[in-house]
Amino acid sequence: MNRLGAKSRLTVPERSRILTFVLGCFILQSTLTVSLYARVSTKDKGQDVENQLLQLRAFVASQPGWTIYREYTDQKSGRSADRPEFQRMFQDAYEKRFQLCLFWSLDRFSREGATGTLQHLRKLTSYGVQWKSFTEQYIDSAGMFGEVIISLLAVLAKQESVRRSERASAAYQKLVAQGRTDHLGRKRLVLDRDKVRDMHVAGMSVREIARKMKISHTSAHRIIQGKV
Secondary structure, three states, X not given: OOOOOOOOOOOXXXXXXXXXXXXXXXXXXXXXXXXXXXXXXXXXXXXXXXXXXXXXXXXXXXXXXXXXXXXXXXXXXXXXXXXXXXXXXHHHHHOOOOOEEEEOOHHHHOOOHHHHHHHHHHHHHHOOOEEEEOOOOOOEOOOOOHHHHHHHHHXXXXXXXXXXXXXXXXXXXXXXXXXXOOOOOOOOOOOOXXXXXXXXXXXXOHHHHHHHHOOOHHHHHHHHOOOO
């Protein structure tokens, strides 16, 4: 059969994505155990996680078959994953205690940048847990834009990595120009080999020399033998 008459065939990744989407839609329309995550920063004066939770609870209640497993709340900056309830939520996700993680918005879930946020979402997915933002409908692992969001975050994460490398390189070049690179890297040991040999001539043993000069027995022996 020629190319024009050939039947269109889906690749394995394409079939997998379609199946995931269909199953995701089916699961979201049936019984679903949901975890709620809410967070306010220590700098968010007057803010309360309850404001987020009220809307999240109401949304879950409006979905037939959805039940809340647990509410996880933190009053801490989202720039770090070192948040007690955030970590507990991931442990419960690993133990498959819920099927969907619902958060008020992506910046309430994480503010660690694209790299950190992408890692967290991928970790949930690897545990078989879906994720969804209440205020941002397109941020939904079971939605039609789920793969797009992941791809976009991956691109942003790569750009973040490139920018960090560029900043580090620029900072190093600045230190080089200023002659201030002595503190970088591992300190080199400055060893007085003549002193080692003189100590040996004076009758000290190789072991004593090594201990006094803070070098290995092998290094002391090689210096005495003139091999280094």
